[in-house]
Amino acid sequence: MNTKSDLPPVFLLGAGNLAHGIASGLMNMSYPITGWWARNHSEISLPKNADSDLLKKSLHEIPEKTQIIILAVSDSAIQELSGQIPAGEYLVCHCSGSMHINILSNHNARGVFYPLQTFSKGRMPVWDEIPVFTETTNAEMHKRLSLLASSLSKICITCKSETRLKAHLSAVISANFTNHLLYESMRIMQDNKLNFQWLRPLLEETIRKAFDLGNPSLSQTGPAKRNDLETIQEHLKALEKNTDLKQIYQLLTKAIQIQKKT
């Protein structure tokens, strides 16, 4: 067990959902934080009991004891902000699922700290369950970053940028695309004066079952799976005026039918 004083102090950059999610995780466990900076200073919501001295107005105010700098900013801002961080003894990390570690090439000690979760201001992340993917360019920095990652989460994965991109792709396909299917379903429900919330127990059970069984092909049900062409035709008829959704329906139905046969 490490004491707090063994932990590498962190300086945080960013004011978005992810930055606030990381800040709340660190502050909740009294992790040593040396400062917090964002381009738009006023967007940082510091918890009430936090020391307001943490807020820094410039990247030239990074305290010397800082060992890790976390760039919790959007992918498109990483390179530019990385260039604005003065050279120092610290490890500079971005938090992107898809960006290569070498985008931080202006720093010798570079790393990646990618938590596989969706963050929102005002929603408290359950950090110890969130898989954290880390990457560094040398063994000493690996040890340093692992101390941070394992303080927050029980699930720490070390992997290369190429592999992390595949985890990110899986996350986009399963979570972002599912969210869109939920949006389309909500519209159908609302158009028919049905309550969107009525789908909630079904979706919760779908996720539970797929992960409990460990293989979603074992939990697939529905008209495509049982090749119920009559129901599929009824559904397509109902989607006649929604060409885009009809195409998504046809493609995913075909995919389930093919999967069934393999």
Next chain:
Amino acid sequence: MNTKSDLPPVFLLGAGNLAHGIASGLMNMSYPITGWWARNHSEISLPKNADSDLLKKSLHEIPEKTQIIILAVSDSAIQELSGQIPAGEYLVCHCSGSMHINILSNHNARGVFYPLQTFSKGRMPVWDEIPVFTETTNAEMHKRLSLLASSLSKICITCKSETRLKAHLSAVISANFTNHLLYESMRIMQDNKLNFQWLRPLLEETIRKAFDLGNPSLSQTGPAKRNDLETIQEHLKALEKNTDLKQIYQLLTKAIQIQKKT
């Protein structure tokens, strides 16, 4: 509050996931059941403490006190089995999301009892949360079926076959298609020696957030949403050898991009 003796006794047909889900819900609350029949008798798993006399070998053994017959069988079997049920004083119901009530046309008193949930043998359904869609052809039967539905669930919806089909379509799009996206994600994770279970907290939070906010367009994130063309290109490159999934990726990405603008 109704006493058990006010409840319309049920006779159950079927031996699949749904039939077992209904049986376990009814037996758990000691609901009056007059019998249980299935074409393949041996596939019925009667709970240990249940009376084995409940199992009937023929549809000519339907006890006279039966008030509701539940056809918990696959859509394609409904019409044929309905034809085998001798005429009687009971209400005959199917449990399909998509079949019209009039498929039971050989019975005067016909109904629909459609629970919006995915059922599996061995998984106990949380009945009081499952939305149950009912439909009947007359007011007296409506009262009878409502007594059954409201005994099981807090959420009972009366609607016509046409509206029920839309709820079923929404369920297919959100749950069956999501399950397929989970399958595709699992394959990518496994191909890269990553643990599929690492996606679980993300998916659970995605579902929670979409329903907590009540509108998934508010919880959409990811490269399509922020029009991050570089990441989208990286993902498409990673999917180069998987033409079908690449097409799904492109279509859903386009759909999210369009949604963003509306």
